[in-house]
Amino acid sequence: MRNKVLGVGLLTLLIIGLCIGCAGKQFPPDDNEYSDQIRLNQIGYYPNAVKKAVIVEVKGATDFSIVDRKTMYSVFEGKLSEQISWELSGEKVQIANFSDLTKTGKYILYIDCLGYSYPFEIRNNVLDQVFLGSVKAMYYQRMSTPLEEEFAGKWHRPMAHPDDNVSYHPSSGRNEGFLNSPGGWYDAGDYNKYVVNGSFPLGQFLSFHEQYPNTLKDNSLNIPESGNGTSDYLDELKYEMDWLLTMQDDDGGLFHKLTALNFQGMVMPHEATAKRYVVGKGTAASLDFSACAAKAYRVFKEIDANYAHKCLEASKRAYAWALENPDVEYLNPEIVSTGQYGDKDFLDEWFWANAELYISTGENEYLKKLTESDFNFEFVPGDNWTKFMRFMGMFALLDNKETLSSQIFESLKKGIILEADKLVERSNSLAYFQPLDDFQWGSNSDVLNAAIIIANAYRLNPKPDYLIAVQQAADYVLGANATGFSFVTGYGHKTPMFIHHRQSEADGIDEPIPGLIAGGPNFGKQDVADGVVYPENAPPMKSWVDQEPSYASNEICINWNSPLSYILGFLENESK
Incomplete structure (x- = not known):
């Protein structure tokens, strides 16, 4: 019997040894000292996704290993690509492609x-937490209410x-x-709120909910409304919509913004006490x-019919005011120096409003106006809150195919797919595989908005190339970029610590909200005159610094978070 037991024991040891041998080479312990020359998605990858890391400025390297962090044995061995010169980032790089590794786990790449x-x-749902965080960030932007410790943790603050x-x-x-106009979200790193840049991102958040209505349920965000039986996602969006409704004048027109005369210093919200107008x-x-409120009508009509109809009536009144006042350009008065969000070309705003009102009402007058001019499908970096809303109108129309003639639907579908094809082709040819070669103010949102176009092409025609391009756009903002940072605060191992955000600067807490x-790399570097120091001779993709004064590259803004949330939520739904 003793010999039999010994035999079983030896056999077990032999099997364990063979398994360890199959696992590959054992590596030294993970000592938490990581190389900035290896750029990858610091959150992670879906099992079936394309997985690439960019290796920067290394001579003589030919091989890489993927190492299991628990066992410290390699699970995948690969060859690096030949070295490539990337002008946009000013780097010579090699690519480590480990797409064939599909086993779930926690890993590090070794060279x-x-x-x-x-x-x-x-793993599956690998971006779930950063998606939730990107939406919860809007709660931290709330005004006119205290952020209680129960919901805000160490970032709690007074009303x-x-x-x-x-x-x-x-x-x-x-x-x-x-005017009684409480609530809403602080627009960016400042303490003002703007109707143009409140409606646009809220419209993007609402668009995601229309396409993927079951993604976030009640009790998913830990906000004051959690447990009320309604999706926390919609509860948070309603907080902004409620404020927008207060900004409508008696004649139906919308006041442009609610603001102090000047930007206030880097103080906590309750210490920014300048008079507001x-x-x-x-x-x-x-x-x-008008467009956003018409969309809100559809989103809320099954939850709160009275509220939904209030939104629709407000939308119609705003539209009627615009018909009577079709060319009122907003410019800051002489003594007001806060964000202007100016625009004098309203074709895109008309398109969005006509699209949303047509879908919500079925009234042909809106459809007629939609088709009075040719559709414009060109994505232009930097247009953001001045032009991108026409795409939001297009997506809404395509999602409501039954309301359109086949001619209009096919025209919209063809245009979106052709533009997506151009963006995918661009991303395949560019440094870090993002669909952008023009780095302006808020370039990260341009990357993500371009990805939204590709995502909607995927919804129309689920080609793998579209999904890969969207995944690589997410990789870019989460660490696979020329700065080596995951641009989302608190998510990743190297993230911005000194964002241009007054509460994060003034609250005495090391970590930002x-x-x-x-915002991301900005070749304009408009804040140099204010003392911001960028890397010397920085190429476009490195025109970013983690410095609090850098409003041109390191500020945050709600219309940058909205496409982030959309893309992360899209991938959580579509990357199976």
């Missing part, structure tokens, strides 16, 4: 002369900016009285609001 990459995971007795600036057309009215604000995406 002999460099050591380890930042850790990453391979600020009640906005319940706001003066009218002379540009508003009002000479007396006050309702400023101006304009065609852009009225049309963007989590879930916010930094």
Whole structure:
């Protein structure tokens, strides 16, 4: 019996030894010292996704290994590509492609002369937490309410900016009285709120919900409304929509913004006590609001019919005001120096408003106006909140195929697919595989908005190339880029710590508010005159710094988080 037991024991040891041998070479312990020369998605990859790392400025390297962080044995061995010169990033690089590794786990990439990459995971739903964080970030932007520790954790703060007795600036057309306009989200790193740049990102958030309505349920975000039986996602969006409704004048037009006369210092919200004003009215604000409110009608009509109809009626009144005032360009009055969000070409705003109102009402007058001119499918970096809303109108129409003639539907479908094909071709030829070669203010949002076009092409025609391009856009903002940073605060191993965001600067907490995406490389570097120092002779893709004063590259903004949330949510639904 004793000999039999010994035999079993020896056999077990032999099997274990063979298994370890199959696992590959054992590597030194992970000492948490990671190489910035290995650039990859610091969150991770879906099992069936394309998986690439970029190896920067290394001579003589030919091989790489993927190492299991738990066992420290290699699970995948591969050859690096030949060295490539990338002008946009000013680098010579090699590519490590480990797409064939599909086993779930926690890994690091190893190269002999460099050591380890930042850790990453391979698993289903690998972007779930950063998706949730990108939406929860909007809760941290709430105003007119305290952020309680129960929901905000260490980033809790007192109530600020009640906005319940706001003066009218002379540009508003009002000479007396006050406006009760509480709530909403702080627009960016400042403490003002803007109708154009409130309606546009809210429209993107609502678009995602229309396409993927069951992604976020009640109790998913830990916000004050959690547990009320309604999706936390919609609860958060309603907080912004409620504020937008207060910005509508009695004649239907929308005031452009609610703001102090100047940007305030880097202080906490409750310490920014300058007098606030309702400023101006304009065609852009009225049309963007009209489109967003018409979309909100559809989203909320099954949840709260009265609220939904309130949104639709407000949308129609704003549209009617725009018909009577079709060319009112907003410009900052002489004594107001906060964000202008100006625009004098309203074709895209008209398209979005007509599309959403047509879908919500079925009234042909809106469809007729939609088809009065040719559709424009060209994606132009930097247009962002001035032009991208026409795409939002197109996506809404395509999602409601039954309301369109086959001719209009096919025209829209063909245009989106052709533009997506161009963007995919561009991403396949560019450094770091992002669909962008022009790095302007908020370039990360340009990457993500281009990815939204590709994502909607995938919804129309699920070609693998489209899904790969969207995944690689997410890889880019999560670490596979020329800076080596995951641009989303708190998500990844090397993330921005000094974003241009007043609360994050003034709250005395080392980490910034989590879930916010930094603007990204900006070749304009408009903040150099204010003392921001960029790397000397920085190429376009490296025109970014993790410095608090860098409003041109390191600020956050709600219209940059909205495409981030869309893309992360899209991938969570489509990457199976």
